[in-house]
Amino acid sequence: MEKKVKKSRLAGIPAWALSLMTLVALIILLSILEDPKNPGYSTIQIIGYTFGVILITVACFIICRTHPKSVWYTPVICNAVGIMAIIMYVFTDLSTLSELIHWVSSCVISVIGAVIGAKIGRRTNNQLK
Numbered sequence: 001m002e003k004k005v006k007k008s009r010l011a012g013i014p015a016w017a018l019s020l021m022t023l024v025a026l027i028i029l030l031s032i033l034e035d036p037k038n039p040g041y042s043t044i045q046i047i048g049y050t051f052g053v054i055l056i057t058v059a060c061f062i063i064c065r066t067h068p069k070s071v072w073y074t075p076v077i078c079n080a081v082g083i084m085a086i087i088m089y090v091f092t093d094l095s096t097l098s099e100l101i102h103w104v105s106s107c108v109i110s111v112i113g114a115v116i117g118a119k120i121g122r123r124t125n126n127q128l129k
Helices: 015-033 043-066 068-072 074-078 080-091 097-128
Strands: none
Touching: 015 043, 015 068, 015 074, 015 080, 043 068, 043 074, 043 097, 068 074, 068 097, 074 080, 074 097, 080 097
């Protein structure tokens, strides 16, 4: 007797689309937090940026657990804002070292989450077969 495997709702959505949704959510979050009048960072902004890092990391983990082959491009799409910020830091003097540390650590943590999610996703897929 065959056991039916129930697929998650995320399995029906392509990984690139989920990654783009994560990127849009991050852009919305950052645009809400941005205060053009205040050049420094408030407590709310720091909490919001931390929430953004957690959002990207968890999204990369879940997407790569559901679609293990997407581990190569999911962190790149989800971290497009961070990658652009790193490039801006290298070529201009518009950002500070603390911003660079934030974006680099965000990218590294999300890549780690994506790799762990892909490993768990591959192991789960192999056990189901």
